[in-house]
Amino acid sequence: DGGITQSPKYLFRKEGQNVTLSCEQNLNHDAMYWYRQDPGQGLRLIYYSQIVNDFQKGDIAEGYSVSREKKESFPLTVTSAQKNPTAFYLCASTGTDHTGELFFGEGSRLTVL
Amino acid sequence: GQNIDQPTEMTATEGAIVQINCTYQTSGFNGLFWYQQHAGEAPTFLSYNVLDGLEEKGRFSSFLSRSKGYSYLLLKELQMKDSASYLCAVLDSNYQLIWGAGTKLIIKP
Numbered sequence: 001d002g003g004i005t006q007s008p009k010y011l012f013r014k015e016g017q018n019v020t021l022s023c024e025q026n027l028n029h030d031a032m033y034w035y036r037q038d039p040g041q042g043l044r045l046i047y048y049s050q051i052v053n054d055f056q057k058g059d060i061a062e063g064y065s066v067s068r069e070k071k072e073s074f075p076l077t078v079t080s081a082q083k084n085p086t087a088f089y090l091c092a093s094t095g096t097d098h099t100g101e102l103f104f105g106e107g108s109r110l111t112v113l
Numbered sequence: 114g115q116n117i118d119q120p121t122e123m124t125a126t127e128g129a130i131v132q133i134n135c136t137y138q139t140s141g142f143n144g145l146f147w148y149q150q151h152a153g154e155a156p157t158f159l160s161y162n163v164l165d166g167l168e169e170k171g172r173f174s175s176f177l178s179r180s181k182g183y184s185y186l187l188l189k190e191l192q193m194k195d196s197a198s199y200l201c202a203v204l205d206s207n208y209q210l211i212w213g214a215g216t217k218l219i220i221k222p
Contacts, residue, residue: 042212090155104155
């Protein structure tokens with residue numbers, strides 16, 4: 001079945017460590033997104049990519065990095081520069097018809113110890 | 114700036130009807146979405162409105178008034194499984210989604 005797969009679902013990190021969250025989709029979607037969600041807040045856009053080898057910063061890109069070497073894959077690295085990384089991270093994708101309906105992965109919950 | 118407002122929390126009774134409102138001020142408008150999100154899970158798509166009026170889909174309906182910058186999600190015959198957060202999002206002129214903070218709906222027996 002087509003869908004988006006995020007891994008890991010839960011991740012613990014020590015301060016000062018970089019971690020990479022995986023996101024893979026087999027929906028043949030061009031656009032992919034990374035969001036961060038904190039309690040009581042809406043989804044905030046970290047990075048997005050509309051085509052392979054191209055990506056754009058969202059509203060809260062500082063302390064994060066991404067790559068888009070393949071259409072199917074859009075990994076997110078949370079670097080040690082991100083001062084408050086504990087959050088729920090959601091990857092999503094959409095087609096190019098601009099109706100905007102997003103298909104989400106199950107999410108990755110990152111906790112910094 | 115761009116802004117979407119929804120109530121933080123609402124409570125309703127099983128079997129009843131509830132209306133969740135959303136008002137928005139955005140740079141352009143290319144549609145409004147409602148998503149449902151259960152705790153600890155990803156959002157799932159409920160509805161998309163781009164023209165004024167009411168869209169009905171089973172127990173859920175969504176209404177849009179572009180002139181008023183207003184939408185609501187109507188849930189009928191509430192079930193316990195409807196306890197979730199409901200997220201309103203607007204597609205702006207750059208086809209980027211602007212998200213509200215979500216409304217946590219609590220259903221009581």
